[in-house]
Amino acid sequence: MLRTVITGVSGRMGSTLLRLARSTPGLTVVGATSRTGSPAVGQDAGTAARLSDPLGLAVLDDLGKAIDAGAQVVIDFTSAEASVEHARLCAVRGVPMVIGSTGFSPDTRSEVASASMSIPIVLAPNTSVGVNVVIQVAAELARVLGEGFDVEVLETHHNKKKDAPSGTALRLAEVLAQSLGRTSDDLVFARKGWLGARAPQEIGVQALRGGDVVGEHTVFFFGEGERVELTHRATSRDQFAKGALRAANWVVAQRPGIYDMADVLGLKRTA
């Protein structure tokens, strides 16, 4: 049985992970955490995650204590800042991680990279199988269509999402730029004002927020007289959680290093 700790257990993803982990053969949840000061701390994890049954496991605000229950892997969907703290601790304790949090700055990402010198970490802005295949296809489409198509990425998420653009949109933009031989200087985040005509090398990234949208990403290739659109729509968080649980099983057998879902799924790395 893979002894697993889930952080942020009362959150949208943490609660989905706990529900699905309970019915995943070969995996057992030995710890659950939340933020210090959260009402979830001290509650039963099942209650904190709004499940129908209690789990018989209290939510802690100390990941170290949760790991003491013999954890073999930590699954972390909290925030970039919290994930950095968690990664530092897991590196010291030698516990592999799956990090699904987004909103990393270059500095916080390099902190995760430092932790990955000691432990294997899957760091994935999107753990659904579908999105990761879409990322591969987008890279291929960019290569095949080449110049002559204006490339734009549009993402839509629920009104509680804090970071923008989404980690997935950033990943798509990075992969598209690499495919097209462009750089991060070519990424254009939203537009306003008298900007002049669109430069052909731009890769636009736009974000919409509203309602309960789970997560939608479209890559547009605008050509002359034709347009290609590649869209992924998540209608449930279950697919993110299933991918993360699959990554947890995979990461415990890896050497220290930083991995993404393409590695877990055996897809060709795109960037």
Ligand SMILES: NC(=O)C1=CN([C@@H]2O[C@H](COP(=O)(O)OP(=O)(O)OC[C@H]3O[C@@H](n4cnc5c(N)ncnc54)[C@H](OP(=O)(O)O)[C@@H]3O)[C@@H](O)[C@H]2O)C=CC1
């Ligand atoms: N990789 C993927 O496929 C996906 C990634 N995400 C990303 O995952 C992250 C979480 O998303 P979501 O579940 O919607 O957000 P939520 O805000 O619903 O959940 C985050 C949870 O983490 C808790 N938390 C914050 N700090 C800590 C800490 N130090 N220790 C333990 N728990 C902590 C929060 O507590 P409190 O509310 O009290 O602050 C909250 O319960 C985001 O970065 C999001 O972008 C989301 C979906 C899919």
Ligand SMILES: O=C(O)C1=N[C@H](C(=O)O)C[C@H](O)C1
């Ligand atoms: O915050 C979310 O909800 C999501 N975040 C991820 C991201 O930023 O890409 C993945 C997913 O689209 C849902």
